[in-house]
Amino acid sequence: MSQKFIVTFKDSVSKEDLKKYKDQVKDAGGKIYQEYDGVLTGFAAEIPPQTLESFKSLQGDVIEGIEPDGEVRIQ
Numbered sequence: 001m002s003q004k005f006i007v008t009f010k011d012s013v014s015k016e017d018l019k020k021y022k023d024q025v026k027d028a029g030g031k032i033y034q035e036y037d038g039v040l041t042g043f044a045a046e047i048p049p050q051t052l053e054s055f056k057s058l059q060g061d062v063i064e065g066i067e068p069d070g071e072v073r074i075q
Contacts, residue, residue: 003046003047003052003068004033004046004047004069005044005052005066005068006042006043006065006067006068007042007044007063008041008042008066009021009041009042010041010062010064011041012062013041018041022035022043022045024054025045025047025048025051028047028050029048030045030048030051031045033069
């Protein structure tokens with residue numbers, strides 16, 4: 001079952017590579033919910049487990065971070 005994550009990339013990632021990673025999510029049956037191209041480069045997506053594992057192996061190389069997406073509440 002796919003879960004929602006925010007994937008952020010290092011500043012050095014090219015637009016072509018970013019598109020390739022988004023296509024991997026979609027080709028595996030996932031869905032991109034939001035794209036970030038400002039202070040952060042990346043996307044929020046529903047990512048299938050196999051694709052998520054592939055992305056985790058790139059963490060520290062081209063991927064800056066992978067965090068679960070969800071609501072944040074403050075008191």
